[in-house]
Amino acid sequence: MAKKEVQKRSKWKSIIIILVTLFIISWLFSSVISSFLGADTGLRGNVALIPIKGTITIEGISSFGEKGTSSTEVIEYIKDADANPSIKAILFEINSPGGSAVASKEIADAVSRTNKTTYALIREVGASGAYWIASSTDHIIANELSITGSIGVIASYIEFAGLLERYNMSYQRLVAGQYKDLGTPFKYLPDDEKEILQDKLNKIHDYFIESVAENRDMPVEKLKEIATGEFYLGSEALELGLIDSFGDKETAVELIKQQLNLTEVEFAEYKRPKTFIESLLGAFSENFFFIGKGIGSALTEQKTTNRLEIFT
Incomplete structure (x- = not known):
């Protein structure tokens, strides 16, 4: 009797495993097919739609798979749209607090070089480096409550010198060149080094x-x-001349149609396709994903958090 019960349980376990396996396989198959179809249809249109979302860096990817905007990718999108005769304008959909000064400038320069009419649509936030990019377009649209401006530079960091002393640890300074370890968080920042850093930021x-x-x-x-680093609401930005009009995506569509004499606007969406790992992670709840993020970030970001970085 006990043997039959064990066999029955084993049978049900096998059925469950088979069903789960089939579900995962079918989900992966549909994801791959939809991504290919999406990539094929996304580039048909007369107005290029290029998103600027999250932190702006050269690579666009931070730890734990957090996606930002890669200047390398965006520049390629701009070049592609500029070379496409079917594309009549480029709309940059912005929702970013800024990022690397170099990456922001690279995109802003690429926008200035394009021969297409360019528009920026600031959603929740288009500040600092993201505003730099927006300012390079021919027309900026924002919501009255959008966060804009924040024209400033930051390179602050946490200094660990006091903490090291408290736990009887020391920083052994080995450099060739007086300022080679300029801005390291493991020693107190002398006045002469602080003056140098401030001069660079200025x-x-x-x-x-x-x-x-x-x-x-x-x-x-x-x-x-x-340009004090203060951010401005869209309503303030319009008065200050930082944006051109209020509106949303529909407003942008109507403006493009009116200014370029188009009967309709069809967006060609430029965006990086999800990798296999990103698609796989997206199928599961993010609760477990974020549990260890605080501790994990400290480990995986050690190389970046222990050096001075400049952001706009």
Whole structure:
């Protein structure tokens, strides 16, 4: 009797395993097919839609698979759209707080070089480096409550020198070149090093201001008055001349149709296709994914958090 019960349980386990396996296989198959179909149909249209989302960096990927915007990819999208005769305009859909100064400038420069009419649609936030990109377009649309501006530069970091002393640890300084370890968090920041770092930030800030002033056809001195790093709501940004109009995606569509004399707008969506791992992770609940994120980030980001980084 006990033997029959064991066989019965084993049979049900086998059935469950088979069903789960079939479900996973079918899900993976449908995901692959849909991604291929999506990639094929996404590039048909007369207006390129390029998203600028999350932190802007060269690579666009941070730890734990968090996706941001890669300047390398966006520049390729811009080049492709610029070379496509079917594309009449480019709309940048922005929802980003900014990011690397270099990556932001790379995209802004690419926008300025294109021969197409360009538009920026700021959703929740288009600040700092993301605003730099938006300022390079021909027309900026934002919501009255969108966060914009924040024309400033930051390179702050946590200093661990006091913590090391507390636990009787020390930083052994081995350098060739007086300022080779400039900005390391394991020693106190001397006044001369702080002055050097501040000078670099001021130079980047000045370049940021001059670039935005040129893009927005605004006197540099006037822009300096509001380029304090403060963010502005869309309603304030319009008064300050940082954006051109209020609206949403439908507003952008109507504006493009009107200015370019188009009867309809069909978006050609440029976006990076999901990798196999990203698709697999997306099928499961994110609860477990985020449990270890705090501790894990400290481990996986050690190389970046222990060096000075400059962001706009």
